[in-house]
Amino acid sequence: MRAVIQRVLEANCVVDGKITGEIGKGLLVLLGVEEKDTEEDLEWLAGKIANIRIFSDENGLMNQSLADCNGKILLISQFTLFAATKKGNRPGFTRAAKPPLAIPMYESMIHKLSTLTGTKVEVGVFGADMKISLINDGPVTIIIDTQQKE
Template sequence: MRAIVQRVKNASVSIDGQMKGQIDKGLLIYLGITHDDTQDDADYLVRKILGMRIFNDENAVMNLSIEDTDGEILLISQFTLYAQTRKGNRPSYVAAARPEVALPLYNYVISQLSRNLPAQVRSRQAGRNKPIATGTFGADMQVASTNDGPVTIIVDSVSK
């Protein structure tokens, strides 16, 4: 399982011109799933992402995690993270998991991110009607974001 994690000032996802999800300050996460990924891979990624200290503290040092801030999360399924580009000019996506494998794991990641956010973050988000925002699995989505920093980090469960 592979994730591209971006610290953003804001991000949104639209489908067919309709806003599906949007966040203010927080994390935009692109999630790719391959054939042999399991819930253990998802748990690893969730722990790493929620604990990653990439937000500035009062001294402008990246020392705070999403758990320490009032940040929000936008999660986007992204099968192209497993593109193979060794041969020719047309990427191959055979390493990306088929929907019957990927969709349950994508939904599991959503539930684990929601469940593992600290209670104070969940209550702040619930109070503002801001659960974890998502795109729609398999849809043609338009994602807009303002990267903050910029900070963009790749997390791969292979490296656990």
């Protein structure tokens, strides 16, 4: 599993002209699921996302988590995070999980993050053509890959 986490002042997802998810201060999380991902990977990554300390404290240091600043999460599925670009100019996506695996993992991540943060997780629409708008704060962008836990 791979996540691109962006600290944002605000973010939203629009599908067919309608907002499907919207947050103020918080994290925009782009989530890619790989065929070999497990429930253990999901648990580990959810814990990292919910507790990552990338919000500024009173001294301007990145020392606060979502809970510390009452932040929210906008979670967007994004299979393109597993693009293979080594050969040619057209990316391949064979490492990305197919919908029968990816959808349940995405839905499990929504539930797990909601449980860990105690707040509703805002979402996009799996497989849809989504338009994501955000104001990146910092900018702060962190990439976490469950295959690189150590």
